[in-house]
Amino acid sequence: MELFWGIFFSFPVIIFSALLTICILYWFVAALGLLSVDCLDFDISVNDVYSDVPSTGLGGLLMKFGFNEVPMTLIITLISLIGWSICYFAFRLLILPLYNFVFLYYLAGIALLIISFILSVYLTAFFIKPLRPLFRKLLINHNHKSLLGQVIEIRSSTVTRTKGQATCEDGGAGLILEVRCDESYQFKRGDKAVILQYDETTNCYEIISLKDFNG
Structure with missing residues (x-):
C-alpha cells in the first residue's frame, strides 16, 4: 500500500491522480443532485451537428474524436482514468528504477505524461464510439426542442x-x-x-x- 501511495503522489502520475480525484468528487456531488452531468459541456449548435464541413479549432478537435456527441464530464473522467492507469503502471515498471537519476527521471516523466495523455484520448474515443449514437440522438432532440x-x-x-x-x-x-x-x-x-x-x-x-x- 505504501508503494501505491508513493507512486500516486509521484510525478507525473500525480497530475492524473489530481484529475481523477476531482472527477470522483464531481460524480459524488452529481449523485447527490447538486450538479448536472452535462454542466461542463460545450454549446453545440444544430448546424454543427449536421454540417459536413470540417470545423476548426477546439470544436474541430472535439468533432474529430466524437467528443462533441458525449457529455464532456464523461470524456474528462475517462481520459483521467485511462491516463492514470497507463501512467501508474508505466511508472512502476519503467520510471521507478530511474528515481535516483534526477535528470533522467524527470525527462522520462515528461515523456510518459505526454504519451499517456495521447493514448488516453485515443482510447477514450474508442470506448465511447458505441455510445455516440445514443448521446447524438439525445443531443439533436434537445437542440431541436430548444428552438x-x-x-x-x-x-x-x-x-x-x-x-x-x-x-x-x-x-x-x-x-x-x-x-x-x-x-x-x-x-x-x-x-x-x-x-x-x-x-x-x-x-x-x-x-x-x-x-x-x-x-
Whole structure:
C-alpha cells in the first residue's frame, strides 16, 4: 500500500491522480443532485451537428474524436482514468528504477505524461464510439426542442413548402435553418416568424407568422 501511495503522489502520475480525484468528487456531488452531468459541456449548435464541413479549432478537435456527441464530464473522467492507469503502471515498471537519476527521471516523466495523455484520448474515443449514437440522438432532440417557439428572421427571398431559410439568434454567430410553411404567408426576406415544430424526415422547421403565433 505504501508503494501505491508513493507512486500516486509521484510525478507525473500525480497530475492524473489530481484529475481523477476531482472527477470522483464531481460524480459524488452529481449523485447527490447538486450538479448536472452535462454542466461542463460545450454549446453545440444544430448546424454543427449536421454540417459536413470540417470545423476548426477546439470544436474541430472535439468533432474529430466524437467528443462533441458525449457529455464532456464523461470524456474528462475517462481520459483521467485511462491516463492514470497507463501512467501508474508505466511508472512502476519503467520510471521507478530511474528515481535516483534526477535528470533522467524527470525527462522520462515528461515523456510518459505526454504519451499517456495521447493514448488516453485515443482510447477514450474508442470506448465511447458505441455510445455516440445514443448521446447524438439525445443531443439533436434537445437542440431541436430548444428552438421551438423561437423568433427567427427570414433570409431567403421566399418560403414555401419546398424551400426557404431563416436565421435564429443563439447568442453567438447565429443559426441558419431550413424552414417551410404554407405559401399563403408570403414571407419575404427580413420578415419575422416563429418556429412551430420540427420535421425529422426533412430536417426542416415548420414556421408561422409572428402575428398568428401571438393570436
